[in-house]
Amino acid sequence: MKIALIGYGKMGKAIEAIATAKGHEVIHRIDMNNLHLLEPNELSKADVAIEFTTPATAVDNIMKCFAANVPVVVGTTGWLDRLPEVEERCKAGNHGFLCASNFSIGVNIFFEVNKRLAALMAPHKEYDVQMLEIHHTQKKDAPSGTAITLAEEILAVNSSKTKWVEGSAHNPGELGIASERIDPTPGTHTVTYTSDIDDISITHTAHNRQGFAAGAVAAAVYMVGKKGVYTMKDVLNL
Numbered sequence: 001m002k003i004a005l006i007g008y009g010k011m012g013k014a015i016e017a018i019a020t021a022k023g024h025e026v027i028h029r030i031d032m033n034n035l036h037l038l039e040p041n042e043l044s045k046a047d048v049a050i051e052f053t054t055p056a057t058a059v060d061n062i063m064k065c066f067a068a069n070v071p072v073v074v075g076t077t078g079w080l081d082r083l084p085e086v087e088e089r090c091k092a093g094n095h096g097f098l099c100a101s102n103f104s105i106g107v108n109i110f111f112e113v114n115k116r117l118a119a120l121m122a123p124h125k126e127y128d129v130q131m132l133e134i135h136h137t138q139k140k141d142a143p144s145g146t147a148i149t150l151a152e153e154i155l156a157v158n159s160s161k162t163k164w165v166e167g168s169a170h171n172p173g174e175l176g177i178a179s180e181r182i183d184p185t186p187g188t189h190t191v192t193y194t195s196d197i198d199d200i201s202i203t204h205t206a207h208n209r210q211g212f213a214a215g216a217v218a219a220a221v222y223m224v225g226k227k228g229v230y231t232m233k234d235v236l237n238l
């Protein structure tokens with residue numbers, strides 16, 4: 001598989017290491033120094049593009065992959081308010097697109113555990129729920145994309161909560177997501193239910209970026225030749 005890496009920072013480099021070890025070929029390593037490689041005649045040489053850049057640049061880069069007719073796997077977070085628009089463009093143009101706030105197998109299983117716990121806790125109004133995410137200090141967005149996914153899964157079943165908010169909740173209807181930035185934390189997420197009687201917490205702790213990178217490579221293999229909108233649930237059969 002020929003891969004165009006859009007974004008060659010911490011994640012781009014981690015993905016390259018895993019992709020090449022698996023026998024894939026990285027044909028483009030795109031950062032701010034070689035943006036001409038985003039032109040259709042260059043991107044179209046790849047079987048798949050993997051996009052890990054910044055919240056401000058992800059959507060433009062996805063559109064460039066659509067223009068080049070290259071399926072794209074997107075890990076960049078902090079832009080997902082525009083996801084419906086991007087999915088619409090993907091379907092309308094018959095392109096290939098897979099996006100995940102977190103590619104690691106462990107976090108995707110954690111998402112399922114979170115959904116099950118949220119369903120079990122929903123009738124028990126004596127418990128309040130809050131979240132904490134911890135990442136390295138270079139992270140541009142807060143709360144993390146993973147935390148937002150976890151929060152949305154809780155909001156879908158917990159009728160006491162109407163929206164998530166950054167930091168502490170100001171009223172009982174809000175689900176507070178606290179963010180801490182501590183180096184070199186790759187990514188830690190905790191969901192806690194608190195009552196006067198007891199607390200229940202679930203935590204996922206990434207020890208490094210290998211899980212995110214391996215999941216992104218698995219998603220890229222899955223996306224070669226694909227049209228339409230997919231998620232990690234398709235890749236992992238969840």
Ligand SMILES: NC(=O)C1=CN([C@@H]2O[C@H](COP(=O)(O)OP(=O)(O)OC[C@H]3O[C@@H](n4cnc5c(N)ncnc54)[C@H](OP(=O)(O)O)[C@@H]3O)[C@@H](O)[C@H]2O)C=CC1
Nearest residue numbers: 007008009010011031032053057075076077101102103212
């Ligand atoms: N979904 C998941 O599983 C994961 C998602 N992420 C997310 O991935 C994103 C990237 O993370 P990370 O690798 O740590 O970030 P880094 O800051 O280490 O790397 C970002 C890279 O993007 C490049 N870049 C910036 N603007 C553009 C552009 N317009 N076109 C092409 N490349 C560009 C930068 O180039 P330059 O150095 O020249 O500025 C740099 O190489 C973040 O949003 C993060 O939250 C991270 C881990 C896991």
Ligand SMILES: O=C(O)C1=N[C@H](C(=O)O)C[C@H](O)C1
Nearest residue numbers: 077101139144145146186187
């Ligand atoms: O920026 C990061 O590093 C990470 N970002 C993703 C997120 O926002 O959830 C995934 C992972 O936690 C690492």
